[in-house]
């Protein structure tokens with residue numbers, strides 16, 4: 001985060017270059033003898049600096065689509081360019097490195113490492129960088145300050161509330177200054193107050209820090225924070 | 240940089256029961272390995288230090304031990320003339336024909352009689368073994384029924400004290416001195432005049448072996464070759480150090496049984512470690528998925544879990560070392576199969592022994608940890624996160 005200067009909110013009228021270009025993405029899971037079609041012919045373009053809400057009923061393929069953008073899963077068909085990179089051409093190691101640098105992922109269940117403190121959790125992605133220990137510490141502090149938890153550095157996840165845990169998870173997602181934030185129902189496990197805080201932070205990250213945000217949500221109120229809302233229905237992206 | 244070690248340390252502490260059980264499982268096996276290694280180390284030291292680098296031992300062709308070897312006076316005289324033999328200050332060749340017999344002596348503590356090696360030798364024989372020195376009394380005189388006993392013989396056998404007399408061969412022998420030999424082979428022996436011994440054991444004109452000292456290491460090897468290749472002599476030469484190293488074979492039975500037990504236990508310990516690590520991997524599926532999502536590669540996940548297993552192994556090793564340390568320096572005896580006499584040696588937890596035990600523990604940790612770690616690394620991110 002420290003390297004990114006705060007920008008003013010982007011004017012929505014300015015045409016931004018596409019950061020995610022999904023073309024005819026299809027995904028079929030094979031479970032035992034039958035097939036589950038999770039995504040079918042999904043084409044989607046997301047502009048840099050956009051804030052997209054992805055809605056749809058359970059099992060409609062939202063998480064699957066998010067995973068496609070994060071290059072943790074491969075489609076059965078179709079292509080995906082993220083920041084100009086054909087991400088399915090990356091091998092395992094390259095994909096890991098790419099995720100580390102370009103993608104921040106926020107889970108519904110926070111997924112903090114329970115044995116590591118807030119600061120240690122946030123530091124994890126930086127361990128893969130070339131930063132020195134003191135530089136890492138600086139970045140960790142900045143990220144935690146941004147989510148308002150600079151005074152909880154030494155706390156273990158179990159010593160934090162759900163809302164605080166999710167904010168630590170957001171700090172972890174942004175600490176290596178990725179261009180894209182992917183959030184899978186980030187407020188799904190939170191009370192209204194905590195959810196509002198998280199959504200405020202996401203908005204700020206989008207507006208002030210120009211992060212492209214793709215957020216899966218069930219909640220229409222949460223989706224209201226986004227610029228665009230897209231609906232998935234049984235693997236099909238609604239127009 | 241990899242996943243930090245604190246991650247593993249805290250997880251190990253997180254489940255103290257499983258960690259302790261696994262570590263103890265490894266510790267038991269390592270303790271056995273430590274014991275064998277320390278035992279063999281002491282034994283090897285007792286034998287290997289016994290040999291002087293320039294000394295060459297000559298035995299009858301086909302004999303592997305002094306007690307079963309015979310060398311005639313004529314052969315001994317011939318050996319004396321070989322080139323490359325060192326001379327002492329008085330200009331005498333450093334050649335010692337010796338007679339070695341095994342006798343049975345009553346032990347002090349009332350336990351039954353035990354076999355002890357008796358060596359007949361001359362003044363040169365003592366000069367060939369500079370590690371041996373007198374601690375009490377004096378050396379035996381030639382032509383007298385006198386002997387010197389080693390410290391351990393003095394400690395363990397009845398009447399083996401200066402002024403006392405012990406009975407073997409044709410009768411009583413006066414003990415006139417006690418010698419120390421460090422932890423080397425003579426430290427289990429009784430020494431007397433070689434000619435007196437020949438008479439007593441009706442071995443006139445016959446020795447068991449001849450010990451030579453070469454003038455240089457090169458000449459020592461030349462002497463070994465020369466003696467062994469001479470068809471007429473019907474003798475064979477061996478570096479004294481090599482000879483005593485061979486005698487360590489007498490530890491072979493304990494060694495074999497010990498290693499078989501250790502191996503069986505090691506398999507158990509590997510499975511214990513494997514079980515623990517499989518449980519850890521299953522329990523931490525989501526964490527694995529998360530770490531991968533953050534950009535950690537499959538190899539770093541593999542390394543992380545292997546490391547954790549190795550940490551368990553190191554913990555087990557440390558427990559074993561602490562448990563076994565009281566045995567360090569303990570003196571014990573074993574039968575030398577070649578001489579049918581007892582060899583005294585110390586159980587020594589040397590850094591080398593501890594190092595090998597650590598290697599053994601790490602190997603168990605590695606074997607136990609590899610399969611679970613592999614499974615963790617192979618897991619697809621998506622399915623790990625859905626767990």
Ligand SMILES: Nc1ncnc2c1ncn2[C@@H]1O[C@H](COP(=O)(O)OP(=O)(O)OP(=O)(O)O)[C@@H](O)[C@H]1O
Nearest residue numbers: 029031036038057058059060061062063064065621
């Ligand atoms: N790894 C997998 N193996 C088999 N089937 C899967 C797998 N992942 C997803 N699916 C199936 O694909 C479909 C889409 O799943 P996905 O998780 O993307 O839905 P979702 O929209 O995120 O639902 P939810 O709102 O419940 O999280 C579902 O029918 C699901 O059962």
Ligand SMILES: [Mg+2]
Nearest residue numbers: 062063064184
């Ligand atoms: Mg989902």
